[in-house]
Amino acid sequence: MPEAPLLELAKVTLRFGGIQALSQVSFTLREGEVAALIGPNGAGKTSVFNCICGFYTPQEGEIRLRGTRVSGLKPHRVARLGVGRGFQNIELFGTLSCLDNVLLGRHLHVRAGVLGALFAPRAWWRDETAQRRRAEELLELLELQPYRNFPVLALPYGVQKLIEVARALASEPRLLLLDEPTAGMTAEEKDEMMFRLLRLRAELGITLLVIEHDLRVVSRLAERIIVLDYGVKIADGPPGAVQRDPEVIRAYLGDTRLAEVSA
Amino acid sequence: MSEALLKLVGVESGYLRRLSVLHGVSLEVAPGQCVALLGSNGAGKSTLLKTIMGLLEGEPRKGEVTVRGERVAGWATERIARAGIAYVVEGRGMFPELSVLENLQLGAFHRRDAAAVRGDLERIYALFPRLAERAKQPCGTLSGGEQQMVAIARALMSRPTLLMLDEPSLGLAPRLVEEIFGTIRSINREGTGVLLVEQNAAQALAIADYGYVLEAGRLVLEGGAQDLLANENVRELYLGVGGAHASDAFVKRKRRWN
Amino acid sequence: MRLLERYEQDLQHIKDAQGWVLLLGLLAALVLLPLVAPGYIVYNVTLFFVFSLVAVALMILVGFTGQVSLGHAGFLAAGAYTTAYLVSVGWPFVLALVAALLVSGALGVVIGLPALRLEGPYLAIATLGFGLAIQQILNNWRLVGASTGMLADRPRLLGVDFFGDTPFYFFTLVIVGFFVWLAFNLKRSHVGRAFVAIRDAELAAQMSGVDVARFKTLAFALSAAMTGVAGGLYGALLGYITPESFNLILSVKFLLMIVVGGLGFLPGAILGAAFITGLEVVLSAQQNRSQLLFGVVVILIMLLEPRGLYGRWQKVRRYWQTWPL
Amino acid sequence: MAGLLQALVSGLAAGSIYALIALGLVLLYRTTNVLNFAHGEFGLLGTFVAFTLLHGAGLPYGLALLLSLLAALLLGGFNSLLLVKPGRAALAVGLGVLAGALAYGLAAAWWVTALVAVLTGVLAFARLEPTARTPNALGLIILTLGVSLALGGFYALYFGTDNKVIPPLVPDVPLRLGGAAVSQLSLLTSGIGVGLMLLLWLLLSRTKIGLAMRATAQREDVAKAMGLPVRTVLFATWGVSALLAAAAALLLAPTTLLSPAMMLDPISKGFVAAVIGGMTSLPGAILGGYVLGVLELLVGVYLSNEFRASFAFLAVLVVLVLRPHGLLGKPEVRRV
Amino acid sequence: QTPGVSDTEIRIGSFGPQSGPAAAWGTVMTAIGALFDHVNAQGGIHGRNLVLITRDDGYDPARSVAAVRELIDRERVFALVGGVGTANGLAVMPIVKREGIPWVSPSSGSSEFAAQSDGLIFATYTNYEVESALMTRYAVQDLESERIAIFYQNDGYGEEGLRGLEREVAALQEAGHDVTIVDRVSYERGETNMAVQALRLRGGEADTVVMYSTPGAAASLIAEFGRLEYTPRILASSTLLDPSLLANPGMQGALVATFMRLPSVIVGEGNGDPIADEVFNTIVVPYAPEAAQDPFRALAGVGFAQPLIVALEAAGPDLTREALLEALRGISGYDEGLFPNLDFTEGYQGNNSVMLLQMTPEGLRPASDYLTY
Numbered sequence A: 001m002p003e004a005p006l007l008e009l010a011k012v013t014l015r016f017g018g019i020q021a022l023s024q025v026s027f028t029l030r031e032g033e034v035a036a037l038i039g040p041n042g043a044g045k046t047s048v049f050n051c052i053c054g055f056y057t058p059q060e061g062e063i064r065l066r067g068t069r070v071s072g073l074k075p076h077r078v079a080r081l082g083v084g085r086g087f088q089n090i091e092l093f094g095t096l097s098c099l100d101n102v103l104l105g106r107h108l109h110v111r112a113g114v115l116g117a118l119f120a121p122r123a124w125w126r127d128e129t130a131q132r133r134r135a136e137e138l139l140e141l142l143e144l145q146p147y148r149n150f151p152v153l154a155l156p157y158g159v160q161k162l163i164e165v166a167r168a169l170a171s172e173p174r175l176l177l178l179d180e181p182t183a184g185m186t187a188e189e190k191d192e193m194m195f196r197l198l199r200l201r202a203e204l205g206i207t208l209l210v211i212e213h214d215l216r217v218v219s220r221l222a223e224r225i226i227v228l229d230y231g232v233k234i235a236d237g238p239p240g241a242v243q244r245d246p247e248v249i250r251a252y253l254g255d256t257r258l259a260e261v262s263a
Numbered sequence B: 001m002s003e004a005l006l007k008l009v010g011v012e013s014g015y016l017r018r019l020s021v022l023h024g025v026s027l028e029v030a031p032g033q034c035v036a037l038l039g040s041n042g043a044g045k046s047t048l049l050k051t052i053m054g055l056l057e058g059e060p061r062k063g064e065v066t067v068r069g070e071r072v073a074g075w076a077t078e079r080i081a082r083a084g085i086a087y088v089v090e091g092r093g094m095f096p097e098l099s100v101l102e103n104l105q106l107g108a109f110h111r112r113d114a115a116a117v118r119g120d121l122e123r124i125y126a127l128f129p130r131l132a133e134r135a136k137q138p139c140g141t142l143s144g145g146e147q148q149m150v151a152i153a154r155a156l157m158s159r160p161t162l163l164m165l166d167e168p169s170l171g172l173a174p175r176l177v178e179e180i181f182g183t184i185r186s187i188n189r190e191g192t193g194v195l196l197v198e199q200n201a202a203q204a205l206a207i208a209d210y211g212y213v214l215e216a217g218r219l220v221l222e223g224g225a226q227d228l229l230a231n232e233n234v235r236e237l238y239l240g241v242g243g244a245h246a247s248d249a250f251v252k253r254k255r256r257w258n
Numbered sequence C: 001m002r003l004l005e006r007y008e009q010d011l012q013h014i015k016d017a018q019g020w021v022l023l024l025g026l027l028a029a030l031v032l033l034p035l036v037a038p039g040y041i042v043y044n045v046t047l048f049f050v051f052s053l054v055a056v057a058l059m060i061l062v063g064f065t066g067q068v069s070l071g072h073a074g075f076l077a078a079g080a081y082t083t084a085y086l087v088s089v090g091w092p093f094v095l096a097l098v099a100a101l102l103v104s105g106a107l108g109v110v111i112g113l114p115a116l117r118l119e120g121p122y123l124a125i126a127t128l129g130f131g132l133a134i135q136q137i138l139n140n141w142r143l144v145g146a147s148t149g150m151l152a153d154r155p156r157l158l159g160v161d162f163f164g165d166t167p168f169y170f171f172t173l174v175i176v177g178f179f180v181w182l183a184f185n186l187k188r189s190h191v192g193r194a195f196v197a198i199r200d201a202e203l204a205a206q207m208s209g210v211d212v213a214r215f216k217t218l219a220f221a222l223s224a225a226m227t228g229v230a231g232g233l234y235g236a237l238l239g240y241i242t243p244e245s246f247n248l249i250l251s252v253k254f255l256l257m258i259v260v261g262g263l264g265f266l267p268g269a270i271l272g273a274a275f276i277t278g279l280e281v282v283l284s285a286q287q288n289r290s291q292l293l294f295g296v297v298v299i300l301i302m303l304l305e306p307r308g309l310y311g312r313w314q315k316v317r318r319y320w321q322t323w324p325l
Numbered sequence D: 001m002a003g004l005l006q007a008l009v010s011g012l013a014a015g016s017i018y019a020l021i022a023l024g025l026v027l028l029y030r031t032t033n034v035l036n037f038a039h040g041e042f043g044l045l046g047t048f049v050a051f052t053l054l055h056g057a058g059l060p061y062g063l064a065l066l067l068s069l070l071a072a073l074l075l076g077g078f079n080s081l082l083l084v085k086p087g088r089a090a091l092a093v094g095l096g097v098l099a100g101a102l103a104y105g106l107a108a109a110w111w112v113t114a115l116v117a118v119l120t121g122v123l124a125f126a127r128l129e130p131t132a133r134t135p136n137a138l139g140l141i142i143l144t145l146g147v148s149l150a151l152g153g154f155y156a157l158y159f160g161t162d163n164k165v166i167p168p169l170v171p172d173v174p175l176r177l178g179g180a181a182v183s184q185l186s187l188l189t190s191g192i193g194v195g196l197m198l199l200l201w202l203l204l205s206r207t208k209i210g211l212a213m214r215a216t217a218q219r220e221d222v223a224k225a226m227g228l229p230v231r232t233v234l235f236a237t238w239g240v241s242a243l244l245a246a247a248a249a250l251l252l253a254p255t256t257l258l259s260p261a262m263m264l265d266p267i268s269k270g271f272v273a274a275v276i277g278g279m280t281s282l283p284g285a286i287l288g289g290y291v292l293g294v295l296e297l298l299v300g301v302y303l304s305n306e307f308r309a310s311f312a313f314l315a316v317l318v319v320l321v322l323r324p325h326g327l328l329g330k331p332e333v334r335r336v
Numbered sequence E: 001q002t003p004g005v006s007d008t009e010i011r012i013g014s015f016g017p018q019s020g021p022a023a024a025w026g027t028v029m030t031a032i033g034a035l036f037d038h039v040n041a042q043g044g045i046h047g048r049n050l051v052l053i054t055r056d057d058g059y060d061p062a063r064s065v066a067a068v069r070e071l072i073d074r075e076r077v078f079a080l081v082g083g084v085g086t087a088n089g090l091a092v093m094p095i096v097k098r099e100g101i102p103w104v105s106p107s108s109g110s111s112e113f114a115a116q117s118d119g120l121i122f123a124t125y126t127n128y129e130v131e132s133a134l135m136t137r138y139a140v141q142d143l144e145s146e147r148i149a150i151f152y153q154n155d156g157y158g159e160e161g162l163r164g165l166e167r168e169v170a171a172l173q174e175a176g177h178d179v180t181i182v183d184r185v186s187y188e189r190g191e192t193n194m195a196v197q198a199l200r201l202r203g204g205e206a207d208t209v210v211m212y213s214t215p216g217a218a219a220s221l222i223a224e225f226g227r228l229e230y231t232p233r234i235l236a237s238s239t240l241l242d243p244s245l246l247a248n249p250g251m252q253g254a255l256v257a258t259f260m261r262l263p264s265v266i267v268g269e270g271n272g273d274p275i276a277d278e279v280f281n282t283i284v285v286p287y288a289p290e291a292a293q294d295p296f297r298a299l300a301g302v303g304f305a306q307p308l309i310v311a312l313e314a315a316g317p318d319l320t321r322e323a324l325l326e327a328l329r330g331i332s333g334y335d336e337g338l339f340p341n342l343d344f345t346e347g348y349q350g351n352n353s354v355m356l357l358q359m360t361p362e363g364l365r366p367a368s369d370y371l372t373y
Ligand SMILES: Nc1ncnc2c1ncn2[C@@H]1O[C@H](COP(=O)(O)OP(=O)(O)OP(=O)(O)O)[C@@H](O)[C@H]1O
Pocket: A154, A155, A156, A157, A158, A159, A184, B015, B019, B021, B039, B040, B041, B042, B043, B044, B045, B046, B047, B048, B090
């Protein structure tokens, strides 16, 4: 029997009052795949993430992670199942330092309980230092060490985006959802981010689902592109094919842009 | 030539009195000119706009900001805004509980010409049909891109003499970016000065007359938009062209102007 | 400036020699104090110990998880009455104190559960109501003296009589010190981080796997339990307790301590408790001007240093560290 | 049955005062996000001024009332400008005033007070570093608490702590209504409360300035950057809220006697009422006031007088667990 | 060397609320200060000046303890006088006893102070239990009340009133009087809305209501009575002898207790007791004009301190605590002060009598003689 796909959306429909944010969206992600979710503004991309993570409960349809039904679960339960996420509008713990933000990402892996936290026995020390080591390694990996002790609130936008990625990675997710990870970056910074993501992918073998508007990034990063428009999936396939899809061009790219990208 | 719409001379500014971010920035926006300001993360672009708007109390600590010849240092933010500056803040600055329509109405708060305001609203709705659909939706529940549309539309509603935009293309789909830049260009053609802070250098320079590059709080390069587009460094770092692969760019990341 | 070589060092509460000197100096001063200071100072410092325990407990709830409580006088009362009553029926004091911890902690859970759905002013009013209800129940409960109140005895244990001021001072110091140590441990652990994460960005905290409901209730329970212990000590310190002593004003005073001290910082809670207790002692000689002066001092602090005394202290320290740069 | 009717009528009468207080609190919370602990003291100022004008200056009744409302309005407005959201100049003035108050408290000589106030103000203006003075939400609440203590202390010092008698607005002859006696005063109170609620509701939802008020509450910095008249808005909302407090205090004082501690209990009831109705809803404030008033009466008469407050608390808790944002309040818009 | 006594001074301490909701009671201390100033102006006591040192406790027992500690340890007071509040006083009592400080007139109507005096505490405040019992007895025997209800503050003060009523009614029933307590209605301190209480009282159809409340609560209750058109006979504790209530139309005809002589400012011009008038005019008005606003509490303050002055005089020039206590215990039938017939020879409750006054539009009129328990 073939293994269940890592992520499976089956006919997911989400409504807000009269607004149909998602209609009958279905797709699956294999383990290790890197996919991009694109589409015009308000198409429902972030809503897909929110449904997977348990912030929204779809009215119809099902979402499964490795065969386990997740729709209806609380977000922290979904996180336990191995989903990590970066947010579109940065959602960091503003007053905590960069290091603490990443350490919080390790929350799932902390073995100590409340009593351990209170009385700090040997075992707690061992556990906590182990968590720190992992967090510091991640900071190292993403070159965030210079910001280690700063409260993240006052850091530049791009650095904050990176810390979001670091925090999501810290929980060692099997599925990493990133919502516009390179928004607000210069071309050079985008390249860096792309490079890092690819390296992570190579080293850790995580499955990535990325929402992104910059097609330059998308086409280099993703092996597969899923396109949403008005809550409906209009295309799904390898980058080349999707970018040539006239429907996608009409809804998303606009004509002038097309030439530039395919060039 | 008439005096500059906005002029900064040797502006130094920062946060909390101790942290300094801008180290002597001088730039100028002439009436009807479209100026692009580029710079990497943390260069101080947003800080510059906040300083102009008087949002940082006690700043600029040195230097001068003049709007149409008047020194605005020490003015209340409201007064600077009423002098005809519309400012699209980074992060969209939504009033989350207010509806799209109410946000737009606030943009026209100081206008008395009710008929013209209605006309502008029609134009906005034509430009962003999405907003017409969602006129009653509280802004806080809009998608990121929809919020960005509201932020830009709201600024346009005030018919400013100077439009300052902090990364208007953030989170917008490519087609919309193009439309918005087109709109900015046409508004600029109608006589509105524009100061455009952007990461999307290609598009920004495509519509700008003049450009500045800010690095670590200092202006390192300025010139006509076409000249900048041709500049080797700009091409590499802001346009992502110049043949570099992702990995190469990563290796070169430490490279800077100075 | 000293470089840290191991992660453990980063986790230590006291990171360098300077810190140790400070701490030991402080401890020595506290130990010597009752030997040299007159009784009223000893009493006031003991009161400060008790209040700093309450402030630390409240800081965990309000400063870390961002859940406002206007009902901590209620938890304090629960602790004080539990202790006083059990001692009056013959329990040993320390056991009664443990019971106070459990009773208040349980009340914390009881109030923490409905509080899960509430925030901001709604939570503030719900906890305020809790405080009033506790007061009212005690006020009508004959077993504990109703509105007349009851005697609260001081501990006698291991043959030592803690009735005297100085012994009771040390007794309080040890117990409060122990719980404050626990609070500091909590703060640097994953629990403390989760608390703050909930305050700063609840949704993101959930996505990192934090069970928000569990941790919010935990914060309530821990805070209430510690306040209960403080209540037991408070009753014994006063010698006589009545329901009206545990009024809304007291709850507000605790809130005042942590905000004036510096919201979000444990040392701030202690600073705030010291400041407010001291200010009251100083102002009590000012007759009918005391309230005006108290109010003005509070406003001045909030205007000049919105981040509280601890924020100011950090600035001063930073100034000296970078001096003469 | 007549008993129940009377209980309802009396409950509504009590509720009308709570409603008026809640209205002021909600107005302020909705437009500034501040929970104002000094609401009672703002109200008291009006009442003390009225008392002084009536007994000291012998002004006619109507004029005294008008002036006292005006005094409350100004106090509220200036409080916002000097203390709650000060600019640099305002902060200097505010600090001067406070230092003056400190000097007055310590020395009580007017010339010392004036000297210290002026000196501090000037010094503050010249030397004050304009750091980011942004107390968090709780800090703001504590600030209003400080204002409350200082004002209360000032009243005690200046007007005295004795109980003062203030004549009622209308002679409180009860009207008969199907077996129940209805107080004219509470009818008047209800009328004022509902009328003002409607006015304020219209102001907030139908006018440009109302829109600006709501916007300022949500993002003050953005409102400023858009050129909205933030200071005017702040002055107006704090002022009007204080005026509502003064109206409530003036209506209440004839029955409860005027003293610095008079408003403590009604204000806390007002808070509870505001929360029951929903902190963000003006009609909710009115509704919450009446609900609380009737609830208290019914519990007190039919269940238990001793545990009235506890039962009322339980009821509030039930309401809140079912509707975490009060009866008519709306949850904050939030998404990721 | 006795603490607090030097060749030139005698240091006396006092505590009470001067801030917060109960701040009105601060007047007591102000008035004591006025009396001391007056005595000093007359040459002091055996050549020593009286110095009053006060502490504000905001009515919080924890702070009362702190205050008294400081008064003893730092200010080294010789004795305590006054001290407002039942809980506050009870919290302070252990230290007072441990240090052996004489304490004259705790300002609380609780019977605990005299009961647990240990020879140190001298109560002058007729306790509320006695006051209430005497009022009840008068109402039943002289006014023929049959259905009595009580309206009381749910704290130590109100409880004492309730206890007095219950005890006396039981005794009266025993003696064959047809009298019942129809309702006991309380309110919490600080509450201002008395609609529930008014409804309950009217529903019980009491012909007489005994009030143990603050003036504000009484005013609110009376206003509610007015709305309900309910007019029972009212008997009020001495605490309600407040200028603000005298002109209240709803209070006209009410009987109010007093345990001290009252001046014209309270009872109406020309009706005042000459001793009280003299105290008011020569002590309160000149030395504490601000306290004159609140004549009842001001006079109470003077009354509390008078026995201390008398005893200090009697203790002679070699002042020690023992001498003072001896002199206090010797006070017998002292009749020149504000409290008539003060006496500590029988016990530590020096004052056990009350007189009833009737509120009339012309002022307060004596309705009874001094009644003694
Ligand atoms: N509130 C603040 N307090 C302290 N420092 C700040 C604050 N806001 C920004 N900074 C610092 O100022 C510097 C410039 O930030 P700014 O936001 O102006 O950069 P930017 O050019 O707009 O970058 P981005 O492209 O990321 O938006 C950064 O180093 C940042 O850390």
